[in-house]
Amino acid sequence: MEVIVNDMPVEAAQDGSVATLLEKMRISGPAVAVLLNGELVPAAARASSRLCEGDRIELFRFVAGG
Amino acid sequence: MEVPVTVEDSWNAGGHRFSSRLLMGTGKFRDAKTMADAIRTSGAQLVTVALRRLAGGSGGTDDLLGPLLELPGITLMPNTSGARNAAEAIRAARLGRELSGSPFVKVEIHPDPRHLMPDPIETFEAARVLASEGFAVMPYMPADPVLARRLEDAGCASLMPLGSPIGSGRGLATAGMLRIIVRDARIPVIVDAGIRAPSEAAAALEMGCEAVLVNSAVAAAGDPVAMAAAFARAVAAGRDAFLAGLMPRGADAAMASATSPLTAFLSPVSP
Amino acid sequence: MTVTTPARPSTAEDVERALACDDPGASTLAALLSPAASTYLEEMAQRALALTRRHFGRTVSLYTPLYLANHCSNGCEYCGFASDRPQRRHRLEPADMVREMDALNDLGFEDLLLLTGERTQLADVGFLRKGVLLAAERFHHVGVETFPMTTPEYARLADAGCSGVTIYQETYDPVLYDRFHRWGPKKDYRDRLEAPARAMAAEMRTVGLGVLLGLADPIPDALRLFQHASDLRKRYWRSGIALSFPRIRPEPGGFSPPFPVDKAMLARIVFAFRIVLPDVPLLLSTRELPAFRDAMAGLGITKMSAGSRTTVGGYSGEKPDDAGQFQVSDERGVPEFCAMLRERGLEPIFKNWDRIFQGAGNG
Numbered sequence: 032m033e034v035i036v037n038d039m040p041v042e043a044a045q046d047g048s049v050a051t052l053l054e055k056m057r058i059s060g061p062a063v064a065v066l067l068n069g070e071l072v073p074a075a076a077r078a079s080s081r082l083c084e085g086d087r088i089e090l091f092r093f094v095a096g097g
Numbered sequence: 098m099e100v101p102v103t104v105e106d107s108w109n110a111g112g113h114r115f116s117s118r119l120l121m122g123t124g125k126f127r128d129a130k131t132m133a134d135a136i137r138t139s140g141a142q143l144v145t146v147a148l149r150r151l152a153g154g155s156g157g158t159d160d161l162l163g164p165l166l167e168l169p170g171i172t173l174m175p176n177t178s179g180a181r182n183a184a185e186a187i188r189a190a191r192l193g194r195e196l197s198g199s200p201f202v203k204v205e206i207h208p209d210p211r212h213l214m215p216d217p218i219e220t221f222e223a224a225r226v227l228a229s230e231g232f233a234v235m236p237y238m239p240a241d242p243v244l245a246r247r248l249e250d251a252g253c254a255s256l257m258p259l260g261s262p263i264g265s266g267r268g269l270a271t272a273g274m275l276r277i278i279v280r281d282a283r284i285p286v287i288v289d290a291g292i293r294a295p296s297e298a299a300a301a302l303e304m305g306c307e308a309v310l311v312n313s314a315v316a317a318a319g320d321p322v323a324m325a326a327a328f329a330r331a332v333a334a335g336r337d338a339f340l341a342g343l344m345p346r347g348a349d350a351a352m353a354s355a356t357s358p359l360t361a362f363l364s365p366v367s368p
Numbered sequence: 369m370t371v372t373t374p375a376r377p378s379t380a381e382d383v384e385r386a387l388a389c390d391d392p393g394a395s396t397l398a399a400l401l402s403p404a405a406s407t408y409l410e411e412m413a414q415r416a417l418a419l420t421r422r423h424f425g426r427t428v429s430l431y432t433p434l435y436l437a438n439h440c441s442n443g444c445e446y447c448g449f450a451s452d453r454p455q456r457r458h459r460l461e462p463a464d465m466v467r468e469m470d471a472l473n474d475l476g477f478e479d480l481l482l483l484t485g486e487r488t489q490l491a492d493v494g495f496l497r498k499g500v501l502l503a504a505e506r507f508h509h510v511g512v513e514t515f516p517m518t519t520p521e522y523a524r525l526a527d528a529g530c531s532g533v534t535i536y537q538e539t540y541d542p543v544l545y546d547r548f549h550r551w552g553p554k555k556d557y558r559d560r561l562e563a564p565a566r567a568m569a570a571e572m573r574t575v576g577l578g579v580l581l582g583l584a585d586p587i588p589d590a591l592r593l594f595q596h597a598s599d600l601r602k603r604y605w606r607s608g609i610a611l612s613f614p615r616i617r618p619e620p621g622g623f624s625p626p627f628p629v630d631k632a633m634l635a636r637i638v639f640a641f642r643i644v645l646p647d648v649p650l651l652l653s654t655r656e657l658p659a660f661r662d663a664m665a666g667l668g669i670t671k672m673s674a675g676s677r678t679t680v681g682g683y684s685g686e687k688p689d690d691a692g693q694f695q696v697s698d699e700r701g702v703p704e705f706c707a708m709l710r711e712r713g714l715e716p717i718f719k720n721w722d723r724i725f726q727g728a729g730n731g
Contacts, residue, residue, distance in 0.1 A: 037150050063151065064195040071191050089150055091192050093162050095132065096147025096178055097122025097312030246605045280391065283602055305391075345388035359413035362663040363632045 032084040043082050050077040052088070064091040106336065108307045110143075110285050111200050111233020111254040113172060117142045118302060119332045120174075120287060122312025123165060126321060133164035135315050136171070139325035145174045145203050145310070148193055174201035174235065181208040183222035190227050202227060203257070203289075205237040213263040217244050221251065228252030237289050240271035245278045245286075255284050257310065260301065261291030264313055268297040272304070279305040295324075295331030302335025303343065378402035387411055392644040397594050400640035401587045409632065412639040416668040419646040428709055429649070429671040429717045430702075431479035432472050433513070435680045435693065436460050436499050440485030442552030444538075446580065446616055446623040448678075448693045449485045451552065455691060458680055459490055465499055469506045471683040475675060475702045478719035480507040481534065483693070486552055487515040497528045504529025508723045511574070515553065516563035522570035529723070533567035534576030535560065536612065539584040540592035544626075548583055564596070568604035575600065575607055576651070581634065582616035582625025590637055594644065610671065612651040613637055617697065631660055635668075642668035654698040658708075661698055666714045674698075674705040 034043045034052070043052050049065055049072050065072040066089040072080050082088075107116045121141035126132035136144060146162065165171065175193025180186035183206065190202040204223050207213040215237050221244065224234045233254035238244055240258035248256060258278055261267035268291060269275060279286045285307035292298055298309045311328055318324035357364075378399040386392070386399040387408065399405060400412060437459035440449045449455065460468060472480065482499050484491040496514060503510040511532025512525060522533065539545050542557050549555050564575045577597055579589040597609050615634050616625040629637075634656075641650055652661060652669045654676040665672060677683055678692030700708075706716040 037152075058151075062196070064148070064192040066188075066192070071188075071195060073195060091148050091150055091196070093146040093173070093175065093193075093196055094149045095123040095126065095129075095162065096176055097124040097145055097310075276391070281602060281605065343390075345385050345390060357410040359417060359663075359667060360409045360632075360635070362659060363409065363635055 032082075034082055034084070034086045034088055036088045037090055041088075047082050048078050049080040049082065049088070052082060053077065058090065062092055065089070066091070106340070108285055110235070110307075113143075113201075113233070115142045115308075117329075117332075118308040118336055119298070119328055120145070120289075120308055120310035121315065121325075122310065123162070124312055125316035127316075129162070129164045131321050132316070133168060135321045135325040136165060137168055138322050138329065139311075139315070140329050142170055143172050143174050143201065145176050145312070146193075146197075147176055147178050148189055148196070149179075172199050172201065173197040174199065174203050176203040176205050176237075177223070178205055180206050180223075181219075182206065182216075183219045183226070186219070186223040187226050190223070190232060191230075194232065200231060200233040201235060201254075202232050203235045203237060207263070215239055215259070217241065221247055224248055224253050225251040228254075235287070240274040240278065242274060242277040242281060245282060249282060249284055253284060255287050255307070256282055257287045257289035259290040260288045260297065263290045265291055266293030266314070267291055268293060269300055272300075275301070275306065276304055295327045298328055299331040299335030299338070302332055303338045305339055308332070378404045380404050380407075383408050387415055387643070389643075394591060394594060394598075397640055397644045398587075398591060400643060401590055401637065405636065405640075406632075409636060409639075412636060412643065413667060416639040416642040417666070419642055420666055420668055420670060423647045424649075424666075424670045425715075426666060426713055427715045427717045428665050428669070429479065429720055430477065430706075431481055431509075431511075431651075431671060431673055432475070432477045433481045433483055433653075433673055433676050433678065434465075434468055434472065434503075435483045435678060435682065436465065436496070437484045437488075437491035438680050438693070439488045439490045440552070441488055442486045442554040443550035444552075444554060445548045445550060446583070446625070448691050453691075459484075459495070460499075460681060462498060462502060464681060464685070465502050467684040468681065469503060473506055476718050477702075478507055479509040479511075481511045481513055481532075481673075483512070484514045486554060493517060493521050493524065497525060500525055500528040500530045504723065508719050509721055511576070513576070516556075516560050517566065519566045519569045522567045522572060526570050526572055531573040531721075532576065532610075533564070533572045533574075534578075534610075534612070535563045535567070536576075536578040536580060536614070537561060537593070537596070538580040540579065540589050540596070541584040544584045561596075564600055565604065568600060568607045572607055574610055574649075576610045576612060578612035578614060578651075580614050580616060581629040581637070582627055585627055586629050586633060586637060590640070594641070597645070597648070608649075609645075610649040610651060611641060611645070612653070613641075614653060614655055614694075617655065617695070622695070635660075635664065638664060638668040654696045655694055656697055658698045658700060662708055662712065665709055665712060672705075674700070675702040 033040050107114050117140045119139050119141050120143045121136050121139050122145045175197050177186035177189040180189050186206050206216045206219045208216050224236045228234045235255045237257045245256050261270035287308045288301040288306050289310040293314050301309050315321050315324045382399040383405045386396040389396050438449045439457050440451050444450050480503050510530050513534040545557050567575050579593050649671045650669050651671045653673050709716045
């Protein structure tokens with residue numbers, strides 16, 4: 032199935048979770064924060080957060096700033 | 098006169114104790130190494146970072162922040178830059194806490210891109226909500242004494258009034274208002290924005306501010322690492338001067354006449 | 369917050385530094401009250417005058433006390449209303465209150481301070497509230513100087529139109545406090561100490577604090593009063609503070625104060641508070657003699673009572689034999705007092721605030 036990650040379509044496993052998606056994208060765990068359809072998914076809840084067709088996922092990380 | 102007896106001069110915010118009174122931003126440096134070197138040299142313990150979406154969904158760590166995260170004794174303070182209202186700032190703060198693991202958030206909401214002046218109403222609302230969620234809220238704010246009271250009542254961990262508009266480098270243009278805020282505050286006051294020269298940071302500490310937050314003044318200096326060292330010394334000197342007690346500027350009553358026109362009624366023979 | 373004791377006695381240099389200080393605080397006050405400052409009285413007066421003019425102009429606000437009842441269960445050794453004093457006990461009924469208030473209105477007063485003794489069945493919050501309701505129809509500013517209350521009780525009074533609470537700690541020395549308050553609810557030092565904060569939590573606009581000079585060493589008492597006022601101003605920044613300096617003047621046969629304060633020291637305390645709190649109203653009552661009051665008007669002091677009676681029913685009643693709560697030393701009438709102020713270039717202010725602003729709900 033297809034989900035949207037930072038506005039880009041990404042193929043995700045049927046029945047996959049946020050955790051499996053990040054693994055597939057080779058994104059290491061604590062360095063990103065995840066919004067699933069606008070809601071924060073804490074790191075501890077990533078394995079239990081199931082994905083559905085068309086879900087919108089936003090991935091954030093720290094950058095330099097004042 | 099009270100003599101300060103603290104062996105180690107430190108300050109508190111959000112349940113954390115800091116000895117450095119210089120907070121640093123991480124933006125606008127030419128490269129990650131310069132940034133990390135400047136921050137190490139500054140002695141800063143509380144360091145601001147921003148949040149952005151991963152470009153194109155790519156992974157990996159941020160090259161810019163890699164060297165920073167290897168420095169010991171650094172607490173990250175995510176900012177909410179980019180937020181134009183309270184709701185956006187609140188969401189950014191929650192994301193930031195997820196990443197930093199620290200309770201600190203620098204709430205900054207500046208909807209007008211021409212001058213980046215903070216929106217007092219949205220800032221207050223975001224601070225109120227975030228403080229109730231347990232954040233150590235550090236609001237970037239106009240130097241307004243009443244707003245300062247309101248933010249303190251809302252449960253902020255510090256107040257971060259601007260010295261002058263962001264990036265203007267005009268120093269402590271708001272000095273008169275800053276003095277009132279410092280006099281009335283029961284939480285640390287940290288001057289954020291507007292500082293260009295180390296002498297201005299020293300002046301903020303001399304008037305009783307707990308710390309200053311500096312970014313452009315170091316990142317855009319000719320030699321950022323050397324400027325970071327200069328700021329560290331200026332902040333320490335300003336703090337020492339505050340503790341030592343400045344010489345009074347002099348008052349209108351200093352030169353009373355030899356006669357006693359106002360107090361003759363107090364002499365023993367008067368009724 | 370605790371009062372920091374100066375590490376060493378103040379010197380003349382400390383006093384000069386304090387006089388020229390940009391941001392005065394507790395150590396400034398300590399220097400100005402220290403023995404070293406006794407020879408700087410004129411300099412302190414000059415500074416006090418300049419600061420008073422800067423913040424208040426050439427004006428003196430006038431208020432008047434109105435005693436609603438003199439029932440009391442306390443044993444305050446120094447007070448004419450103490451329960452062991454032979455004293456006719458009575459209270460004003462609503463019709464009497466109106467008569468007294470009308471008499472005060474006729475004199476021009478707009479700022480009324482209602483007083484009672486300790487909370488008793490005959491003079492409780494309900495009784496006081498009736499007085500406030502009647503006063504609020506006739507005066508723009510109504511305050512109470514009475515027993516300590518809970519925040520909801522203060523809120524009831526505020527709702528009835530009361531906008532000020534005056535409650536003096538008398539002394540901040542707990543041991544002496546206990547000695548002079550021999551019995552009754554007022555023995556509870558902490559309850560009284562925390563009452564101003566409760567009044568401010570009920571959103572009273574002004575809270576009056578003070579110490580009764582003569583009960584204890586005036587210097588530590590003044591420093592603790594300053595600390596109390598400063599802490600309250602930081603916590604309840606929407607309310608204003610006013611400070612009074614009532615002094616027990618030695619009278620033959622009366623209570624003899626263990627720490628008598630002479631007029632030079634009283635003046636110095638007023639000057640010192642004006643210097644460290646330049647924007648705070650400082651009050652002086654008719655306990656003091658005319659010559660002292662005249663000289664202090666506008667010289668640190670910004671709010672005064674005049675023509676006061678400290679008896680219940682004293683303005684309209686015919687009970688001149690009653691003893692008041694304290695001896696009035698300035699018996700001049702209001703017109704005479706105002707003429708004195710004008711002669712000294714000061715404008716008497718009867719109305720400084722309009723009731724219309726109160727209770728205009730802010731959401």
